[in-house]
Amino acid sequence: MFRRIRWRIALPTITLILLAMAGLGLYLSHLVRQTYLSDLQGQLTAEARLLGDLVAPALARGEAGESLDALARSQAGLLGVRVTFVGTDGTVLGESHEDRSQMDNHLLRPEVQDALVRGQGSSIRYSRTAGYDMMYVAVVVKADGQVVGFARVAVPVRQVEGHVARLRRAVLLATLLAMGLAALLSLFIAGRTSGPVRELTHVASRIAEGDLGARLLPTTRDEVGLLARAFNRMAEQLQEKVGTLDRERGRLAAVLEHMADGVLIVDREGQVQLLNPAAAGLLGVAPENAVGRSFAQVVRHHQLIELWRRYRQQEQERAGVVEVEHQGHSLRAIITPFREAREPGYLVILQDLTTIRRLETVRQDFVSNVSHELRTPLAALKALVDSLRDGALEDPPAARRFLDRMDAEMDALTQVVQELLELSRIESSQVPLRLAPTPAAEAVRPAVERLLPQAERAGLRVSVEIPADLPPVLADAERVHQVVTNLVHNAIKFTPVGGKVDVSARLEGDQVVVAVRDTGVGISAQDLSRIFERFYKADRARSGAGTGLGLAIAKHIVQAHGGRIWAESTEGKGSTFFFSLPTAAETVTRP
Numbered sequence: 001m002f003r004r005i006r007w008r009i010a011l012p013t014i015t016l017i018l019l020a021m022a023g024l025g026l027y028l029s030h031l032v033r034q035t036y037l038s039d040l041q042g043q044l045t046a047e048a049r050l051l052g053d054l055v056a057p058a059l060a061r062g063e064a065g066e067s068l069d070a071l072a073r074s075q076a077g078l079l080g081v082r083v084t085f086v087g088t089d090g091t092v093l094g095e096s097h098e099d100r101s102q103m104d105n106h107l108l109r110p111e112v113q114d115a116l117v118r119g120q121g122s123s124i125r126y127s128r129t130a131g132y133d134m135m136y137v138a139v140v141v142k143a144d145g146q147v148v149g150f151a152r153v154a155v156p157v158r159q160v161e162g163h164v165a166r167l168r169r170a171v172l173l174a175t176l177l178a179m180g181l182a183a184l185l186s187l188f189i190a191g192r193t194s195g196p197v198r199e200l201t202h203v204a205s206r207i208a209e210g211d212l213g214a215r216l217l218p219t220t221r222d223e224v225g226l227l228a229r230a231f232n233r234m235a236e237q238l239q240e241k242v243g244t245l246d247r248e249r250g251r252l253a254a255v256l257e258h259m260a261d262g263v264l265i266v267d268r269e270g271q272v273q274l275l276n277p278a279a280a281g282l283l284g285v286a287p288e289n290a291v292g293r294s295f296a297q298v299v300r301h302h303q304l305i306e307l308w309r310r311y312r313q314q315e316q317e318r319a320g321v322v323e324v325e326h327q328g329h330s331l332r333a334i335i336t337p338f339r340e341a342r343e344p345g346y347l348v349i350l351q352d353l354t355t356i357r358r359l360e361t362v363r364q365d366f367v368s369n370v371s372h373e374l375r376t377p378l379a380a381l382k383a384l385v386d387s388l389r390d391g392a393l394e395d396p397p398a399a400r401r402f403l404d405r406m407d408a409e410m411d412a413l414t415q416v417v418q419e420l421l422e423l424s425r426i427e428s429s430q431v432p433l434r435l436a437p438t439p440a441a442e443a444v445r446p447a448v449e450r451l452l453p454q455a456e457r458a459g460l461r462v463s464v465e466i467p468a469d470l471p472p473v474l475a476d477a478e479r480v481h482q483v484v485t486n487l488v489h490n491a492i493k494f495t496p497v498g499g500k501v502d503v504s505a506r507l508e509g510d511q512v513v514v515a516v517r518d519t520g521v522g523i524s525a526q527d528l529s530r531i532f533e534r535f536y537k538a539d540r541a542r543s544g545a546g547t548g549l550g551l552a553i554a555k556h557i558v559q560a561h562g563g564r565i566w567a568e569s570t571e572g573k574g575s576t577f578f579f580s581l582p583t584a585a586e587t588v589t590r591p
């Protein structure tokens, strides 16, 4: 309680008033007592002198006893004091109030001794006879220049004490009143001063708890008002800065969240401070488990750990790069120390090069495949030209045969080049699909029918079964014909005489799935996964006539339609190729 400002103001004021009033009271009561006493002493001295003059003749005559007692009593009655006459030897000769015979020798009383020396004396002391404090004043009584005795008067000092006590009470009352007033006043002033401070504290606590919009209403123009205004300005700037920081942090978080590269921040001790989802994905760790753990535990790759250790030991300034294979990914790690920041640490960026590396491999394979495909017909052409030059020209029938074969080789070359062009055009989306709702039968049947004569020549039976109630597919009919042609053509090519080729279609969810089944040679499991790659031929000897591009083209066309192509096969029993196309109804409702 006493820590509060109001008490800190009130308490010293009250104490000060208390001390001042106590001091004043003590001083005043002392002063009043002294004044009263000296007044009383003066008055009693005058009365004692009068009495001395009055009693001098009797004392000079050596009177004592009843007559002096009577004088003492009558004078005491008049003056309202106690009167005592003492002889030069200290014997009490007359007394107004007490029994003289009981009284001892008074010569050694302080007032009598003083009177003996200086003519008058006084003393305040407890009177055993009366039972309370009395003031005694004695004077010498002289007759004809001779000391004949002492006249003494006495009054109780109770009266004086009564006056002093009244004064003390008055001072005490005044003190209490002043203290009360001071307490009230200082509490009021302190309340007025500390109120805004309490308000300020309240608002500051709200801001600290996150309510950055909390503000004070400055009510006064004094220092506290100025403080409130300054506080509001500070709160505004704080809110603005926090807002800016928040926005920047949000942007940074969004960048980190969505960037394809993995980002880790590692402190000097090697603890992971930050890790974005891409990094977590590349390293195969859960982000919430990684933060706070050591770099080595998180990356679990000796080359990366080695690079990072080297960096720390040598206190390298430049960025370092290493390319590693990690959990099936080709990773490039770039470690950059950042020293200028307040907390030095390391920025580790992980780039996934898997796709680039795969593309490089595909490109290399592609070039070698193209060269291979072109080399065979070119070599054959070269051989035929050589034969003609070496004399076959002179033999017209042979020359014609050679020319026919050259023609066939040129056709093969043309086919490869055409299919390559086709593939590249489809892959680069140069030929836009002309999608239109097409009945499934129309998309499939014409292509099969065109190949019927070829199937017949190969001694195969072909059946087509397409339910009439299938919904139309959203397709470019000409392109779908190309897919069906490629699949049926393959089926005919890889099915021995007497076999069967069945083409069918059915609805699966919102897709129409077309199947081309044959009873041919089949495809081994290991080839099955690769037959849709460009130039892939399962059995080079048997499929020598093909280019290995047909299925790749089919795959691209189907995928461009939003469908899927796949195959199932048992070696020696036959294969089934499936492809799916979205139905038109489903697509029409699409926004």
Ligand code: ADP
Residues within 6 Å of the ligand: 486, 490, 491, 494, 518, 520, 521, 522, 523, 531, 536, 537, 538, 539, 543, 545, 546, 547, 548, 549, 550, 551, 552, 575
């Ligand atoms: P190609 O022009 O050589 O036929 P494709 O891309 O059409 O090229 O086929 C690739 C390879 O897939 C073929 O060489 C063949 O080995 C295999 N293949 C495709 N269809 C069948 C099938 N119906 N039966 C057996 N093998 C097939």
